[in-house]
Amino acid sequence: MNKNSLKNIELYPLYQRIVRLTDPATDFAYEATIRGRRANGKDLPPSVLFQQPEQKQMLLDYIARHIAVREAVSFVKNSLLFLNGHALSLQAGFIFEDVTKLEVPINQLVLEITEQTRIHSVESLKRELDTLRAQGMKLALDDFGTGFSNFWLVEALQPDYIKLDRSVIARVDQSDQARRVIEGMVAFADKVKTTLIAEGIEREAQRDILIELGVPYGQGFFLGLPFALSKTMAHMPKKLRGKP
Template sequence: MNGNLWNGIELFPLYQRIVRLTQSSTDFAYEATIRGKAASGKYLLPSVLFRQAQGKQMLLDYKARHIAIREAASFIKDSLLFLNCHALSLQAGFIFEDVTKLELPIQQLVLEITEQTRIDNVESLKQELTALRELGMKVALDDFGAGFSNFWLVEALEPDYIKLDRSITANVDLSDQARRVIEGMVAFADKVKIQLIAEGIERETQRDILLELGVTYGQGFFLGHPFALPKTQQL
């Protein structure tokens, strides 16, 4: 993506429900992801939007969180809002300008750290997370089981939630091996006192087996498709 394409891009968030599997009609939380619309009318996925130099990635990451919070304030009520965070932004302390001016209380925010980005300086992440946690924010480790996932990262960052990558949950209703992997993750999460969220639930049978295996929360098309709100924001 060249620099000119940034001019006039319309940014808007999509929101997807995260539910407690025993109470799937009630919203526990929403995850926000960013999308863009170019002046040509073409829609831009995050994989395209973030195809930038590191500085621009961090700026987009920062803007996306603030747009998602502002627009979610109209419907989120008492639910939590999960916000994606690039590891570079966290290491640089480039998360929020002023938490006292956010449209939602920081206690309702959960920062998702993706494992698909290599984390080179864990100590700086821990320092930033400690400061945000002291204000009441929670932390989730996203895409667990894909990319650069490591159990040592769970120990280092002590997340409140682990989001199991869809590659782990995809065959849980079709494969005994997949079931055993989930069983092991449930036992691990219980031992370290972390809540599991299974991503990519697309079938009722997946939901039922995950519930049977002891997974508390879920997200996926079967539970609710991503949706957009009318408002947009110019980049």
């Protein structure tokens, strides 16, 4: 994908429910992810969509957040909205154009920092995040259990939520060792005063064991498939194409 190809990509968000495991009928939150479609109607997998030079990757990350917020207005109501944030964008302060003009109040937004991306400067990242958190935004550490420096990032960023990676959840109903790992995570979360969300719940047995172990929230195919809204297709706003 060349550096100009973003202009020809149609972006649209997908949303997936995050629920309280003991009360799955009530929506606690939604996670937004972005997808792309070529002019010929062919969908692009995320691995291709985000295969961009650094500056374009930051631009795509930035625009994806604004599209996801705008399109969620019709259903998010009093729920939280989880948004992905690339560490490069966040360290550069390239997060939102103007938080006072966001269609969803900032105190309903949760910014997810993926733990699979190396963070060049925790100090600059924390400085940018603290500004938004002071205005009411919450923070989640995504993909916990994979990546580079899990526990150090928890100490540095003090996230409101920790999302347990699906690889941690996959065998919880099949392995005593996996259960012990989750038990340890629950105790850890209690110590550092954060809230756990289990990702990738695909079976009823997984959900039941997670409830038993004390994990309060979860998402996954068993609890709800990702969905798109019928009229959410949106070309990149022209005024944003020149950024950053």
